[in-house]
Amino acid sequence: MTQANGKKVEQISEVTVMFAGDSGDGMQLTGTQFSDTTAIVGNDLSTLPDYPAEIRAPAGTLYGVSGFQLHFSSKDVHTPGDSPDVLVAMNPAALKVNLKNLKPSAVIIVNSDAFDPKNLKTARYESNPLEDDTLTGHKVFQVPITSLTSNALKDTNLSTKEVQRSKNFFALGLMYWLFNRPLEPTLKWIESKFSKTPQFIDANTKALKSGYYFGEQTELFTTRYTVEPAELPKGIYRNVSGNEAIALGFVAASELCGLPLFLGSYPITPASEILHFLSGYKNFGVKTFQAEDEIAGIASAVGASFGGSLAITTTSGPGMALKTEAMGLAVMTELPLVIINIQRGGPSTGLPTKTEQADLFQAIFGRNGEAPIPVLAASTPSDCFYMSIEAAKIALKYMTPVILLSDGYIANGSEPWRVPRVSELPTFKKEFFTDAETFQPYMRDENLSRPWAVPGTPGLEHRIGGLEKAHITGNVSYDPDNHDFMVRMRANKVKKIQQDLPNLEIDGDKEGELLVLGWGGTFGAITEAVDLARNNGLNVSQAHLKYLNPLPQNTEQVLRGFKKILIPELNLGQLARVLRGEFLIDFESFTKIKGLPFKSSEVYNKISELLGGSNGK
């Protein structure tokens, strides 16, 4: 198809785009805007923001490069894409960092103005890659984005620095033209975002439109692309990141159980956003407490739980370590509490802005004494919503702390989410215990759960604490038999949660040569790899664990159906070791600890290697 201006329109089914620039270039914003617009035109998509730990690293440096990768398609999308088809590089460093990861013959759009001697040197380029053979094989478009933006904004009264801040909108406009997307959603966003500074509405609008018209008019680009809408289930959609989904999940859980939500938290990457989101929901009665440290974050949540709130605390690995003792207190006092760990690269401070799944052992085992805590893991950004509700439900029903694991990848990544109606969500109204005649703090119901009698209830005054409790009365007890009994009681209670868990589902044949078993945020990469394997005629099944402690009842039965089980994990094989210990089954552990998610090709290659040329049938 050729348009009136002589440009070709090529229809493609999927594309992966990477926006990259300095950490102050606004690449996250550009990527988010492009994602929102892409979602609105009906593509399925998945995103991966990748930014440095430094807020504003020195300009032009390799370590200061901030990127936003986006995969969109007319088909189902499960990952942000292994390798970009299109790179927008705002400076030489952004080009250098991303070049090795591009598809062969990728489209590279560079801000040619930024390729000056100083930036080239900072990016450690000995010669200009736009002039030598560095980019051979790629389709390179040199666009002087800086000067075109300045030119477009020359009639505004903005300073040079302010004008430069608009150049990401020029790049965005150009990409909208290239992929045939409407400008309206971003124009609307600009208007509301800068409503207090009209000069920026004007500037950013101009820059955005100039970028778009540049694409249309320049002879540089001869082709533009369209990606048809994906066939998604009917409904109203929105983009959601994992962290936003967790915040919404707990606001929903609070409404569904009828208890006020309390969050005690200390800022930590990559979990802080949950605190940000929840602190905005004041009109839901949500109380957020930015505590003096991680310990106070969870300790305050224990206090709020004692008082009858749906209490949660959010953190990442290092904060998790600090919260350990208070988790034990919640185990001993048998109070409902959800501890949310957005895993990041460890140990110690590790890789704060990168993803990893290495806190599974910590979640299952990381406390002094026999301190069983149910562990759940969300698998995609939107799944964070449902798993938050699940975590709250289990915590309240069984009067127990629950750990909900997410990771930096699904926390920051986003995907279209078919928004559920409230009527589609479970209700789990929680009643406090009020009967003074029969009350004993550590009596138990059929689920081994103890009664929740909150302060303010006359006649039920009682004391709880971290010392071992006597069965039923809850008095302090040093009796050896009682301790043995209570340790087993707490373990059995957590084990009993199994009765409520959905079975582990198998996607594909129930028995066969190979099962790929995952947990948490690797779901997308595994799914895409398994799909690809099947398309290539391989017979492989897939299962994904969302409940890690206790495990779904049918877990062993599922595992026994396969000759080989591949467990891809972003750690050194923690789930494989847990399952080996539990079932004495051996696993093929496939591990990667680079602070990056799996590429589906990596998982695919492992699948095909394991099937060793057989098709698995």
Next chain:
Amino acid sequence: MANNENIEIKKLTAKDFATDQDVRWCPGCGDYSILAQVQRSFPDIGVPKEKITWISGIGCSSRFPYYMNTYGMHGIHGRAAAIATGLKIARPDLSVWVATGDGDMLSIGGNHFIHTCRKNVDLKILLFNNRIYGLTKGQYSPTSEKGKVTKSTPYGSVDYPFNPVTLALGAEATFVARTIDREPKHMQEMIKRAAEHKGTAFIEIFQNCNIFNDGAFSLLTEKDTKEDHLLYLEHGKPMVFGKEKNKGIKIEGFTPIIIDLNDGEHTVDDVIVHDEFDHSAARTFMLAHLSDNPEMPTPIGIFRQILKPTYNEGIDEQIKRITEKKGKGDLEKVLFSGNTWEVN
């Protein structure tokens, strides 16, 4: 139908606040007096016992909640203030009390203590200060005097102690008081005053550990010495002390000095008058540091009591204001907010 004439509100007694648990402090421990004074004063604070919650950390003092027939939680080491803060934010209707010790609150829990004071969370904190670690059997504490010989410092400690009152004042606590286990009436008065205060109320209680640090406060508790070493702070009254009530505190420049009221040169008019409500903390700090000088008496009573909105009120006020502005949250509306689109 109930006969209204037979219903009378029975005033609680000290006994109503006792539990069926055996009190397990060492015989002779100052904690017994604190428990007794709390139980004696609580019927007067006008709060039904189901609305009272005691939160503690770890240590001898922290067993306190088990002996109070109210709601209570024996927490983990150092974290009582943080647990209590969460409870008070979630349940502003409760009267939340913290029982803690010098190790629990000033060492491992130091961070929570200063931030609770700074935020003015409406908690009542009773610090049982015996200047020693009791439950771990006798190591020096952050309030032990320099040179303290203990199991962990056989050649004497080389660090300097905290003065809990100056620490609380420095952290902007809005009610700061001190009392002594051997001054039952005074302690009851302090407890009741703390109960009335809105905001963080901190009471340091000098408490004798007769096993590991016996006599730490004997100068202030023994008949023959206490009157010359104790200064009772009373609002609006001149700071006079001594067996003969003949000594007074005078401020010269920025320095407090002791004057003799019988020397013919000075009168009680030269003596400074205590003002609990003084917003300037300068004089209060001077008072709190008074006992740094061994010649000077140790003040007990209320050092400072000022009013400012509490943290928990701030949270509630904001929720109220935003809810009035935005309307009560509608879950479905929030779920469907932002950029949405429809797939048909």
